[in-house]
Amino acid sequence: MTGATLTQSGGHHALRFFLLRTLQFIAVLATTLLGLVAVTFFIGRIVPIDPVIAIVGDRAPPHVYARVRQELGLDLPMIQQFWIYLKKAISGDFGNSVLTTNPVMTDIINVFPATLELATLGTIIGCLVGIPLGVLAAVKRGSLVDQFVRVLGLVGYSVPIFWLGLMALLLFYAKLGWVEGPGRLDVTYSYMYTPVTGIVLIDTLMQGQMDAFWNAVSHIILPTCLLGYFSLAYISRMTRSFMLNELAQEYVIAARVKGLSEIKVIWRHALRNAAVPLVTVIALSYAHLLEGSVLTETIFAWPGLGQYITNSLQNADMNAVLGGTLVIGTAFVILNLLSDLLYRLLDPRTR
Amino acid sequence: MSSAASLPQPAGLRAWLLSPEPTSRWQARLGRAYLGWRTFTKNPLAVFGLGIVLLLLLVALFANFLAPYSPVTGGDLRTARLLPPSAAHWFGTDDQARDIYSRVIYGSRITLWVVLLVSVIATPIGLLIGTVSGYLGGWVDTVLMRLTDIFLAFPRLVLALAFVAALGPGIENAIIAIAITSWPPYARIARAETLMIRNSDFIAAVKLQGASTPRIIFGHVVPLCVSSLIVRVTLDMAGIILTAAGLGFLGLGAQPPMPEWGAMVATGRNYLIDQWWVAAMPGLAIFVVSLGFNLLGDGLRDVLDPKAAK
Amino acid sequence: MTTKPLLEVEDLRVRFHLRTGTVEAVRGVSFTLGRERLGIVGESGSGKSQTGRAILGLTPPPGEVIAKKLTFDGIDLLTASKRTLRTLRGGRISMVMQDPKYSLNPVMTIGEQIIEAYQAHTRSGRAEARDKALAMLEAVKMRDPARVFSLYPHEVSGGMGQRAMIAMMLVTDPDLLIADEPTSALDVTVSMEILRILDELVAERGMGLIFISHDLKLVSSFCDRVLVMYAGRVVEELEAKNLREAKHPYTQGLMRCLPTLANDVRPLPTLSRDPAWAQ
Numbered sequence: 001m002t003g004a005t006l007t008q009s010g011g012h013h014a015l016r017f018f019l020l021r022t023l024q025f026i027a028v029l030a031t032t033l034l035g036l037v038a039v040t041f042f043i044g045r046i047v048p049i050d051p052v053i054a055i056v057g058d059r060a061p062p063h064v065y066a067r068v069r070q071e072l073g074l075d076l077p078m079i080q081q082f083w084i085y086l087k088k089a090i091s092g093d094f095g096n097s098v099l100t101t102n103p104v105m106t107d108i109i110n111v112f113p114a115t116l117e118l119a120t121l122g123t124i125i126g127c128l129v130g131i132p133l134g135v136l137a138a139v140k141r142g143s144l145v146d147q148f149v150r151v152l153g154l155v156g157y158s159v160p161i162f163w164l165g166l167m168a169l170l171l172f173y174a175k176l177g178w179v180e181g182p183g184r185l186d187v188t189y190s191y192m193y194t195p196v197t198g199i200v201l202i203d204t205l206m207q208g209q210m211d212a213f214w215n216a217v218s219h220i221i222l223p224t225c226l227l228g229y230f231s232l233a234y235i236s237r238m239t240r241s242f243m244l245n246e247l248a249q250e251y252v253i254a255a256r257v258k259g260l261s262e263i264k265v266i267w268r269h270a271l272r273n274a275a276v277p278l279v280t281v282i283a284l285s286y287a288h289l290l291e292g293s294v295l296t297e298t299i300f301a302w303p304g305l306g307q308y309i310t311n312s313l314q315n316a317d318m319n320a321v322l323g324g325t326l327v328i329g330t331a332f333v334i335l336n337l338l339s340d341l342l343y344r345l346l347d348p349r350t351r
Numbered sequence: 352m353s354s355a356a357s358l359p360q361p362a363g364l365r366a367w368l369l370s371p372e373p374t375s376r377w378q379a380r381l382g383r384a385y386l387g388w389r390t391f392t393k394n395p396l397a398v399f400g401l402g403i404v405l406l407l408l409l410v411a412l413f414a415n416f417l418a419p420y421s422p423v424t425g426g427d428l429r430t431a432r433l434l435p436p437s438a439a440h441w442f443g444t445d446d447q448a449r450d451i452y453s454r455v456i457y458g459s460r461i462t463l464w465v466v467l468l469v470s471v472i473a474t475p476i477g478l479l480i481g482t483v484s485g486y487l488g489g490w491v492d493t494v495l496m497r498l499t500d501i502f503l504a505f506p507r508l509v510l511a512l513a514f515v516a517a518l519g520p521g522i523e524n525a526i527i528a529i530a531i532t533s534w535p536p537y538a539r540i541a542r543a544e545t546l547m548i549r550n551s552d553f554i555a556a557v558k559l560q561g562a563s564t565p566r567i568i569f570g571h572v573v574p575l576c577v578s579s580l581i582v583r584v585t586l587d588m589a590g591i592i593l594t595a596a597g598l599g600f601l602g603l604g605a606q607p608p609m610p611e612w613g614a615m616v617a618t619g620r621n622y623l624i625d626q627w628w629v630a631a632m633p634g635l636a637i638f639v640v641s642l643g644f645n646l647l648g649d650g651l652r653d654v655l656d657p658k659a660a661k
Numbered sequence: 662m663t664t665k666p667l668l669e670v671e672d673l674r675v676r677f678h679l680r681t682g683t684v685e686a687v688r689g690v691s692f693t694l695g696r697e698r699l700g701i702v703g704e705s706g707s708g709k710s711q712t713g714r715a716i717l718g719l720t721p722p723p724g725e726v727i728a729k730k731l732t733f734d735g736i737d738l739l740t741a742s743k744r745t746l747r748t749l750r751g752g753r754i755s756m757v758m759q760d761p762k763y764s765l766n767p768v769m770t771i772g773e774q775i776i777e778a779y780q781a782h783t784r785s786g787r788a789e790a791r792d793k794a795l796a797m798l799e800a801v802k803m804r805d806p807a808r809v810f811s812l813y814p815h816e817v818s819g820g821m822g823q824r825a826m827i828a829m830m831l832v833t834d835p836d837l838l839i840a841d842e843p844t845s846a847l848d849v850t851v852s853m854e855i856l857r858i859l860d861e862l863v864a865e866r867g868m869g870l871i872f873i874s875h876d877l878k879l880v881s882s883f884c885d886r887v888l889v890m891y892a893g894r895v896v897e898e899l900e901a902k903n904l905r906e907a908k909h910p911y912t913q914g915l916m917r918c919l920p921t922l923a924n925d926v927r928p929l930p931t932l933s934r935d936p937a938w939a940q
Contacts, residue, residue: 028500035501039510043517158642160593162600163616163634166623174624250763256719257758257830258778259751272768291506295597299620309509310601313516325513329505336504348768348813 029337036329037089040322041082047318094323099315104323107308112327113198114184115297115304119289121224126231126285131271131278133232134239138247139266149236156233161292165226165299172222180218182301189215223300227292231285238281242274249273276347283339287332387654397650403643411459420450422457423608433626443628445618447608451629454610455636461611462640465526465595466588472530474584477537482572484538485545486564496542502535508594515603522605525598529591540583544576578655586648589641596637612637667837667869668694668716671730675711675893677723686711686724688893694837698863698870700880700901702915703890709873712890713839716871717756718746734836752782755830756839757859760846761822765814771798771825772810779832797828801858820851824858831862837869845874856883877904877915889915892939911938 052069053060060068069075073084088094094104137149173181180186184200189212193204201220204213246252247270255269256262290305297306305324312320344350369386373379391397410417420440425431425448434444442451484495502510514528515521548554549572557567598604599613607614612633619630675687687708692699703709715726718738731738733754736745758764766774775794779785785793791810798806801824814822823843830838840859844852860883863870874880880887881901889897889912897909907913914932 028497031497032501032504035497036504039501039505040513043513047517048519154642154645155638158589158593158638158645160596160600160613160616160634160637160641162597162613163630163637166616166620166630166634170623170627250758250760251766253719254756254758254764254826254829255766257717257750257756259747259749259781260777261747269766269769273766276768287506291508294508294512295600298601309512313512313601313603316516318516321513321516325505325509328509332506333504346768349815 025337025340029333032333033330034086036326036333037086038082040089040326040329041085043325044085044318044322045078049316089326094326095319097312097320098317099312099320104320107320108305108323108327110198111303111305111308113304114200114302115290115293115306117199117201118220118223118227118293118296118302118304119286121220122227122231122289123282123286125224125228126235127282129228130232130235131239134236135243135266135271137236137240138243141244146240149240153233153237156230161226161230162295162299164229165223165296168222168226169299179222180215182299184219184303185212185216186219223296223302227289227296230292231289234285234288235278235281239274239278242277243270246270246273276343279342279346280339283335283342287335290328290331390654391650394650394653396646397653400643400646400648400650403639404647407459407463407640407643410456411463414457414460418450418453418456420453422449422454422610425449433622433629435626436628442632443626445615445629446622451615451632454615455612455633458610458612458615458633458636459640461522461605461609462592462595462637465522465529466591466644468526469530469533469591469595470584470588472526473533474537474580476530477534478541478573478576478580480534481538481541481543482545482568482576485542486549486568486572488549492542495538499535499538502532503539505532507532507590508597511594511598512601512603515598520603520606522609522611525595525604528598529594532594533587533591536587537580537583540579541576544579545572548572548575582648582652582655585644585651588644588648592637592641592644665735666693666695667734669730669732670694670712670716671728673712673715673726673728673731675708675715675720676725676727678725679723686893687715690888690890690893690895692888692895692898694869694871696836696867696869697886698872698884700872700874700884700887701890702874702877702880702887704875706892707890708893709890710841713756713841713871713873716839717750717754719750748782751778751830751835752833753835754837754839755833755835756841757823757827757830757843759842761814761819761826762846764826765822765829767814770811770813771817771829775810775825775829775832778829782833793832794828797832798825800831800862801825801828803828818851819847820855823847823851823855827855827859827862831866834866835868837871838863839871839873841873842875843872844879845876877912878919894939896938909938910935 051072052065052074055072056064056068073081076084092105096102097104097107100107133145133149133152137143137146140146169181172178189204189209192212193200193207193209196203196206200216201213204210204216247266249270251273252265252270255265260269293302293304294306294309296302297304298310301307305327309321309324311317312324365385367378368382370378370382373382391401420426426444428448431444431448433446433448434440436443440450440452442455445451445454480495480499484492484499510532511525511528514531515524518524518527554567554571557571562570595604596611596613596616599611600617602614602617605611605614615633616630616637619626619628619633622629670693671691673687673690674685677684677686690708690712701709701712711720711724714720715728716731716733716738718726720726726739728739733749736749738746738749741749765771769777772791772794775797776787776790779790779793783790795806795810798809803809803821803824809817809821809825814825817825823846827843843859844855847855856879859870862868870884872880872884877887877889881904884901887899887901887904888895889899889907889909891911897907897912899907899912904912904916907916911932911934914930917930918932
């Protein structure tokens, strides 16, 4: 964070400043990613299971044991092992999954779109509903809308996502029958289209399979709304507090003095300023939905990264677990980076 | 120093507490605490939250008196399995013919245990790293804060999952994993506070008196960071409960037959459609308790950290 | 020019209903204003700013405005519709605020903000509004109007920011300008320049001006008439040139606190307040 803003905009100076910031940025990014790899490496080492025995069995003769140990590189010094691990991780090689026997990276590429689909739709709901709600709550402070946002936020922060998901399934799927249940698509539809993007909604729509598309919509609506709820609980609460802060500023009074309509004062002046910190909040909420997908996907049998990780967990498939963890961690870092860039784009003071 | 607090005048305890000229340190402290309490009690939701948390404490403490049945051994598997809520079994029974109400009551002990241990482990780590980093500055600060950022870069639940996967499932490992993922925000807060305190005049005065660095950090900086940290930890407790329940739900936390709420919801999942109460009741308990901690945390923040309240 | 006053204020009261009770910030202020310059002087909390805001209908939420009469050019401001008030605000009554650092929107360019003010009150195309904004920037003596037009508020100095603020508030040719401490946030040399610009524009356009300040000397040199406010009341009203003949002890006290070159009094007297003045 830069405390002071530059009022002087000498071209040469600005360029140097920009280069310096970029370099600093890359350095931070690189160390964070290195740290992520180091943490997963470390977690991989504290597994109490001997990976050699896991392969050769506990009755293998000593020379077989020694050979496999060497093949796995476990006889090398720790730092060298890390170096090898790092090189592999950078090239996207996390080893093979014990469960699926595929390379972990291949598996992840296959399942990630499903998670992305869910988290993106959830965030869209969170923004479309959460931001207007938060703005209204701030403008009509103490009103019914304000109380509603407060309750929404409190419940959102307190309710276990897996439990709410189950209860939603019970009510809307089992009792009311309004939506389809777990899974991404009914089996009958799953061969009616060819996966291209890996995002069912887009694939079916592009290929004109409307029945399959509506079936997919009916499947996705519940998990999306669930994630969307958590997103909007957070976003509306933060929007409210940012808006309260902006509405108390002098430039809002100045906008009213100019004779602007209240709508313009709120949405064009105050919200445009509140949008600056809001970007970070939205990115954070998106990242949390990626995380929330671990539990949500388990409940809705959604074939995404979250379910992949939990399945691997239950089968002690460490390569897959660590690969998935690293991918989600990297997504977090990238989202942070994006929000930082957007922040700069929206706030002229940081340019 | 004046003598020990003299007893309150007949004018009343309240007047004594609110005296603008306290005669002792204790009177001043109690007076401040009383003012804080008055602010706190003005917020009915916060008081409600405190009530829930106190109830949790009491229930955990007197679980053996409150629970009508054993939490681990069930009744007759042929007749008492999956019974709906009734007068005999308020929350119904589960697949092992155990009384869910009794299990929820005993489960409060596990929840409380997890929350306490995680706070006791994570808070000092965060406090230490944050204050040392902020006070010393320079490369120590850079290294420690980079480390903090790396841990912050991981999503909490996923990192905890990976740790538990490596350490092996179990309540102790779940606690360790959650603690490992909880300290970074505390370190950030402690560092920010320390940076403010570091340059104040009284620290300069202590330094002039020749106090050593550890003495300044532990004697002067740490105590001043504690209050904002307490607020944050209280606000986090709901998150800790939810993470622990999530781990339990995935089968990585407390192992059967322990009556852990998250694991109980997981069991109930198999009977969701016809025996909804098996999953609903323990989940409701998680919700109510974390709601209580959230409300309490909000109220505490208004009292201890009025700047942050919005 | 008509002889009818531009603004008539009679027994204006601004009350804030708070949880701890009702606070009356303005307690029965009356004055009339033609196309002249009226100064309102008072210490902070005297209600001078709230008087200005009440005229604009911008008293913040828990506040309530009551008056026997509050009319602008014959329009009753108390009963006027929100729509009418909006067309008056910015269109015919405008306000220059204290600190351009806070009163300009930080994420909009200066040009955009001026155009917005102009377009809120005229049916005009973008190009026309732009020309008008540039002309206005020139009128406030910006050296390079085209450049300033595309700058963000944080990219200009305080003096330039205040000039931009004046340009924004005068772009619609209002009849009345309220200047609420327009120079208090600025350096002395800069503030002299701002005052000169303001002086010129007000004279040129024949506007009415309410100049709110805590600086008695400044106000008396700038305005025709001065109202002295204390604790929400007008304690004295007098012609600026007759300031020396002030009768009220508060005004006299204020005058005495000013250091003069001729009779150096040490220590400089401080203001003593009599609770009776607030009655």
